Amino acid sequence: MTVQPSSPDSALIHARGLTKLFGDFVAVDGIDFDVAVGESFGFLGPNGAGKTSTMRMIGCVSPITDGTLQVLGHDPRTDGPMIRGRIGVVPQQDTLDTELTVRENLLIYGRYFGLSRAECGRRADELLEFAQLTERAGDQVEPLSGGMKRRLTIARALINEPDLLLLDEPTTGLDPQARHLLWDRLYRLKQRGVTLVLTTHYMDEAEQLCDRLVVMDKAKIVAEGSPRQLIAQYATKEVTELRFPVGVQETLNGQLDGLAERIELLPDRVLLYADDGEAAVAAAHARGLQPETVLVRRSSLEDVFLRLTGRSLVE
Amino acid sequence: MTLMTRVVELRAMQYRRTFRASIFSSFLNPVLFLLAMGVGLGTYVDQSGTATQALGGLSYLQFLAPGLLAATAMQAAAFESTFPIIGGLSWQKTFHAMYATPVSARDIVVGNLAWIAIRLTSIAAIFTIVMALFGAAASPLILLAIPAAVLTGMAFATPIMAFTATQRTMEKFNAVFRFGITPLFLFSGTFFPISNLPDAIEPVAWLSPLWHGVELSRRLALGTIGEDPVQALVHVAILVAIVAVGTWFAYRTVESRLVLG
Structure with missing residues (x-):
């Protein structure tokens, strides 16, 4: 990517006093955090802690209510589409198109980023390989297992070669084997230098994948550090x-x-x-x-x- | 560059699976209707002197076919702006997946409306071919009945899409069809002239977008549009106004649905 962050700050995501209200309900209550390039950063917390709301604001699909948020050095309020062009999003619920085949799901997604058909095809084949779905390329999506669908969703999020990958509860609902396979794929991405931001309510997942994490509870950040630091400090x-x-x-x-x-x-x-x-x-x-x-x-x-x-x- | 075209591309990709069946039913539908009502029922209608007089000397088939063209566009538009839209927004959430990319809410609304217009054009064109085969095309102006039918359909697609985006289940769609689409289908001058309605009710037809579409399409098919060009322009203006307002509302409701997640 040739677009440079407009702020000198090297943080990929920079949030201060970030707040999200839905009417009177406080979903995210003035949180501060920074995510550095190449880092694997986690939001750990129970359901309803505000993790998904935070992710949706970072993903520039949900406007912030108050505070400051910069993603890739830009303001989501003014540069939403541009930021979205450089991030990959794995939503909590697989939003795959069940009317299309596995490969078509990747092809059309690449088109949304303005890629040419040839380029979409090349990347789709590469990503099918990465997601270990090459043999299912021509199949419909529906009969795939939960783990395969999840891998396809991750492959889809990588079609634009994003600088930042957002994963909202990537392994919730998967069996242990599928989870380990997925962790392996995510670990490889991390090795390649992709910045990962993920939410989870599984501590083993956070320990496996996150260099650093924040613990969220009731819309607030209650602790921050590496898994090891947090354990040393609080247990x-x-x-x-x-x-x-x-x-x-x-x-x-x-x-x-x-x-x-x-x-x-x-x-x-x-x-x-x-x-x-x-x-x-x-x-x-x-x-x-x-x-x-x-x-x-x-x-x-x-x-x-x-x-x-x-x-x-x-x- | 507008990414709206990529939304159309998705819909076309999805459509490819049902393409043959869909084209076939686009043929079959007018053939069955024109056979049963135009020819079957029409034989009896045409034997009645008073009926022929009320139809202005037309055969029932000639009267019915262009009205049915507009009504068919309405029905297809209602279907296309409910199920596939709630599918993308609530069931499979593919529009939310799109919204996570540079594709904007406006692209999603305009792209889907463009796709519906493409579908309606093909349905109306096939219908018109069938009409010609049945000998129900009296004027070459009938070619303009195709855009007239598409415009009629879009006057339904836009407000219905706006409504669909506010729904999380398909529960209320039945009401839309039962209390909206079906009565309009029956009482908008498609099957009989609205002058046959009780005098008190007759002006109500003006409120039916379908009636404007039926009138336009009929006068084009019969080549009598030039008899009252002002009224024809009024019909077009009303339909265009509904499309404009409907599109604006669809943009508002679809966007707030996408933002809400």
């Missing part, structure tokens, strides 16, 4: 999960106090946040506690989220 090295027989957890009262730096009572289990998980287990046993199952694991972004909001990420 302990290890987490011990204790599961008691039904009805027992409610009777424990003060018996857990002091077993760990922090204790989280969930409806079905108790989480002990202590750097040494085994020591915490030993201490619990020494007090005569008899959990049904014990699991010592490394802490994850889920724990970060729980710490920040007092709730699980995926209910």
